Amino acid sequence: MSIALLENRLPRVGTMKSSDAMYDATLQECLQRPFYLFARGKGRACRKEIWVFDIFVACASYALWSVCDTGAWFIIPIVASAICLIPQYALTVRRLHDLMLSGWWAMLPWGLSLGSYTVFFCWAVVTPDNGPYSYTVPMLALLGMTLGLLVKLVMMCFPSRHYKPTVDNGAVSLDLGYDNQPMLIKSTNHDHLRNEFEEVRGANE
Numbered sequence: 001m002s003i004a005l006l007e008n009r010l011p012r013v014g015t016m017k018s019s020d021a022m023y024d025a026t027l028q029e030c031l032q033r034p035f036y037l038f039a040r041g042k043g044r045a046c047r048k049e050i051w052v053f054d055i056f057v058a059c060a061s062y063a064l065w066s067v068c069d070t071g072a073w074f075i076i077p078i079v080a081s082a083i084c085l086i087p088q089y090a091l092t093v094r095r096l097h098d099l100m101l102s103g104w105w106a107m108l109p110w111g112l113s114l115g116s117y118t119v120f121f122c123w124a125v126v127t128p129d130n131g132p133y134s135y136t137v138p139m140l141a142l143l144g145m146t147l148g149l150l151v152k153l154v155m156m157c158f159p160s161r162h163y164k165p166t167v168d169n170g171a172v173s174l175d176l177g178y179d180n181q182p183m184l185i186k187s188t189n190h191d192h193l194r195n196e197f198e199e200v201r202g203a204n205e
Contacts, residue, residue: 005030005048019043021098021160031056034087041093041103050095050156057084092155100161109152116144 004024015022016033021044025033030052037043061084064077089110093103120141 005052021046021094021162022049025049027052034091037087037090037094039086039090041090041097043094044098044160044162045091045094046098046160047095047156047158050091053091054088054156057088060084092152095155098160098162099155099158105155109148109155112144112148112151116141116148119144 005027007026009026011026011029011032013036016025016029016036019042022029022033023046025046025048030049033049034053061077061081064080065074068074068076089106092106092110096103096105120138123137123141
């Protein structure tokens with residue numbers, strides 16, 4: 001699946017708009033899919049999808065803030081961050097669904113991070129440098145940001161709790177959980193993968 005990230009193929013728009021996790025997504029698909037789904041939290045997303053998109057957003061934000069940090073140009077990174085904010089949150093919700101957790105848990109890391117940024121911004125604007133809370137507030141804000149980042153990293157690193165398909169020479173296999181041996185399902189049509197999986201699973205039971 002990691003090799004698929006670097007494959008040079010046309011993006012599968014229909015698959016990107018579906019609700020299933022794209023374990024064999026390419027780099028382009030990982031970057032485009034959050035914008036195709038945008039605010040849609042329904043469905044699932046694998047680790048690769050959220051890692052690639054979050055790293056891209058972080059690098060792009062850093063580059064924009066480095067270039068557009070003076071004058072009226074600072075509005076560009078602010079607008080770019082605002083545009084990516086909703087797809088990032090929806091992607092986190094879909095990642096939680098892949099872990100078989102409620103999407104409401106996404107409010108924990110996002111609430112900690114955004115709340116800490118808001119507190120720090122208000123402190124920087126209102127509180128003088130030699131005020132009574134000149135060190136306490138930024139330390140609390142930093143603690144909140146760190147906790148939010150750690151919680152999200154756990155969500156990003158934890159493996160999927162769904163059956164994950166793998167591609168092997170054009171065929172699709174699923175780890176059915178029987179003696180830890182994957183059973184090969186001869187099919188290249190991912191739309192019928194779930195039906196075939198249920199049939200094979202029922203036969204084994």
